[in-house]
Amino acid sequence: MNQPIVQIRNVTKNYQRDDFEIPVLQNLSIDVPEGEFLALMGPSGSGKTTLLNLIAGIDRPTSGSIVISGMDIATLGESALAKWRASHIGFIFQFYNLLPVLTAYENVELPLILTHLSKKEKREHVEAALNVVGLTDRMHHYPRQLSGGQEQRVAIARAVVTDPVLIVADEPTGDLDKKSADEILILLDRLNKEFKKTIVMVTHDPHAAARAHTIQHLDKGELS
Amino acid sequence: MKVLKLVYKNLLRHKLRTSLTILGIAVAVMAFGLLRTVVTAWYSGVEASAVNRLVTRHAVSFIFPLPIADEEQIAKIPGITGITHQTWFQGVYIDERNFFPRIAVDPEKIFQIYPEFLLMPEQLASFKKERNSCVVGAKIAKLYNLKLGDMMTIRGDIYPGNWEFVVRGIYQPKDKTTDATQMFFHYAYLDERMRQEAPSRAGQVGWYVMTIDNPNSAAVISAAVDGLFANSRAETKTETEKAFQQSFASLSGTIITSLKFISYVIIGIILLVLANTIVMTARERIREYAVLKVLGFTSLHISGLIFGESLLIAMIGGVIGIGLTFPVCRGFGEALSTFLPLFNVETSTVVLGLVFSMSVGVIAALYPAVKSVRTKIVDGLRQIG
Numbered sequence: 001m002n003q004p005i006v007q008i009r010n011v012t013k014n015y016q017r018d019d020f021e022i023p024v025l026q027n028l029s030i031d032v033p034e035g036e037f038l039a040l041m042g043p044s045g046s047g048k049t050t051l052l053n054l055i056a057g058i059d060r061p062t063s064g065s066i067v068i069s070g071m072d073i074a075t076l077g078e079s080a081l082a083k084w085r086a087s088h089i090g091f092i093f094q095f096y097n098l099l100p101v102l103t104a105y106e107n108v109e110l111p112l113i114l115t116h117l118s119k120k121e122k123r124e125h126v127e128a129a130l131n132v133v134g135l136t137d138r139m140h141h142y143p144r145q146l147s148g149g150q151e152q153r154v155a156i157a158r159a160v161v162t163d164p165v166l167i168v169a170d171e172p173t174g175d176l177d178k179k180s181a182d183e184i185l186i187l188l189d190r191l192n193k194e195f196k197k198t199i200v201m202v203t204h205d206p207h208a209a210a211r212a213h214t215i216q217h218l219d220k221g222e223l224s
Numbered sequence: 225m226k227v228l229k230l231v232y233k234n235l236l237r238h239k240l241r242t243s244l245t246i247l248g249i250a251v252a253v254m255a256f257g258l259l260r261t262v263v264t265a266w267y268s269g270v271e272a273s274a275v276n277r278l279v280t281r282h283a284v285s286f287i288f289p290l291p292i293a294d295e296e297q298i299a300k301i302p303g304i305t306g307i308t309h310q311t312w313f314q315g316v317y318i319d320e321r322n323f324f325p326r327i328a329v330d331p332e333k334i335f336q337i338y339p340e341f342l343l344m345p346e347q348l349a350s351f352k353k354e355r356n357s358c359v360v361g362a363k364i365a366k367l368y369n370l371k372l373g374d375m376m377t378i379r380g381d382i383y384p385g386n387w388e389f390v391v392r393g394i395y396q397p398k399d400k401t402t403d404a405t406q407m408f409f410h411y412a413y414l415d416e417r418m419r420q421e422a423p424s425r426a427g428q429v430g431w432y433v434m435t436i437d438n439p440n441s442a443a444v445i446s447a448a449v450d451g452l453f454a455n456s457r458a459e460t461k462t463e464t465e466k467a468f469q470q471s472f473a474s475l476s477g478t479i480i481t482s483l484k485f486i487s488y489v490i491i492g493i494i495l496l497v498l499a500n501t502i503v504m505t506a507r508e509r510i511r512e513y514a515v516l517k518v519l520g521f522t523s524l525h526i527s528g529l530i531f532g533e534s535l536l537i538a539m540i541g542g543v544i545g546i547g548l549t550f551p552v553c554r555g556f557g558e559a560l561s562t563f564l565p566l567f568n569v570e571t572s573t574v575v576l577g578l579v580f581s582m583s584v585g586v587i588a589a590l591y592p593a594v595k596s597v598r599t600k601i602v603d604g605l606r607q608i609g
């Protein structure tokens with residue numbers, strides 16, 4: 001393994017709420033090597049989501065540097081950062097966040113709107129991604145016609161369709177029953193092993209964390 | 225799939241709300257079109273007036289009469305090629321609602337001064353011959369099913385009593401801008417009865433209409449006419465037919481001004497209807513927009529979605545509204561054909577209706593778009609919904 005894919009150095013993050021600052025992360029440093037499957041655990045409010053958002057480039061640190069596969073993302077402007085996210089990050093949410101007006105197929109295709117792929121290439125990508133999550137037979141269904149576990153699998157297909165280097169997942173099994181959760185975890189494990197994706201996953205569930213290679217605990221903004 | 229498809233899919237998300245908004249815009253655009261058409265119809269008499277005609281009226285108001293003896297004097301002024309007098313009779317035909325101009329005229333001259341009223345020579349001849357005959361416009365003849373030889377009984381108001389007329393002519397309008405809703409009858413018929421019943425009102429006419437050889441000398445000739453009667457008992461005011469029509473039209477100018485005002489209020493209503501929908505829509509989708517941003521969509525894409533949806537609704541509503549304007553105006557035009565003889569939807573009304581609805585589409589989306597763009601992703605994702 002060469003250079004770590006995620007290099008976080010002395011990151012501090014405070015949220016500004018009205019007149020006072022809420023300190024969330026203090027002087028935090030962490031490396032995630034390429035090919036890692038990392039589970040982030042910790043009590044509610046400890047800053048797990050905040051850290052994940054910083055890694056995914058959807059929020060900016062108050063200070064410190066975040067380098068993802070060689071790119072210091074703090075130096076990117078808004079639209080450059082958006083472009084960077086589109087090609088480097090696959091984000092999986094706890095509540096799936098599929099667009100209800102789009103079918104499973106269209107939801108997976110969504111990130112590809114931003115690429116220059118041909119129509120045919122797009123279709124191949126979407127079908128491949130849906131194939132990985134085992135939902136080719138449901139691709140013309142709308143989210144409301146799918147179970148929670150199926151919705152999350154569509155969301156995973158959406159996260160991997162652009163072939164990102166890093167997948168971040170914020171409690172991906174938090175809203176699922178045990179059986180569906182297991183399916184999701186198996187899927188993530190496969191993405192890690194078979195497709196060599198680096199995964200950072202936040203979870204409350206020790207059972208889920210057990211799937212990961214490494215577990216890090218975050219408490220009051222500090223790793224242990 | 226394109227961003228446009230997402231706009232379209234979003235549009236169909238709340239079908240009822242979208243339809244109601246479109247309907248609201250359509251009705252408002254239609255009302256706007258109708259009001260504008262009423263306003264332009266009102267002024268169309270002014271537009272249709274000839275440039276080579278002058279009107280002389282009493283200096284105070286056209287409701288005061290002038291002596292018939294003035295005609296001979298005015299006719300002598302150089303540059304005047306023809307003159308005739310007219311007297312507003314009004315009266316009630318069958319029902320007070322049946323309004324159309326009824327005017328006492330000089331049968332020898334009226335159709336020379338107004339060549340745009342086309343009358344068959346034999347009808348003109350029989351009109352001239354009979355003292356109680358009249359000529360009506362083709363539109364009036366059609367509306368009241370009047371034929372040559374029919375009797376018309378008019379109850380006088382300005383000139384009391386019952387007045388019997390026999391239709392001896394039906395004039396055709398020269399073109400679309402010509403008013404075909406007037407009725408003309410012999411001034412002599414009116415004057416004769418005045419002489420018996422109200423001698424003080426005899427020998428009086430409403431106003432004079434003159435044709436002149438050169439429109440450019442209108443001002444000079446007008447001054448010459450008014451100079452003749454300066455310091456007399458009935459001072460005159462002479463102006464172009466256009467200006468005269470305008471003073472006629474502006475009699476109800478306040479109503480027209482309010483109609484104009486209301487037509488702009490309607491634009492405001494469209495804006496509120498649409499803004500309400502778009503603001504509501506954008507608020508519901510704060511989280512979705514945040515998700516799109518996570519996926520790499522930029523502020524430009526997000527505003528594109530919001531403006532696109534707003535513009536699409538505004539455009540569909542505007543087009544339907546313009547489409548409705550035509551049949552509605554036709555219906556109105558028929559119902560009001562005697563009040564407002566020239567009731568046509570103008571191209572400018574169509575263009576304005578569309579331009580206004582499109583601008584409203586842009587304005588309604590401004591605030592929600594700015595707000596959605598400014599919302600931070602992390603805040604958008606925390607939105608429950």
Ligand SMILES: Nc1ncnc2c1ncn2[C@@H]1O[C@H](COP(=O)(O)OP(=O)(O)OP(=O)(O)O)[C@@H](O)[C@H]1O
Pocket residue numbers: 015016017022024042043044045046047048049050051602603606
């Ligand atoms: N956008 C925000 N604005 C203001 N405060 C925030 C924001 N996001 C998070 N916080 C605060 O930062 C702290 C850490 O929040 P974060 O969501 O990172 O915790 P978490 O570890 O993910 O918790 P949970 O396990 O409940 O998801 C909390 O006190 C939270 O209130």
Ligand SMILES: [Mg+2]
Pocket residue numbers: 048049050170
């Ligand atoms: Mg969290």
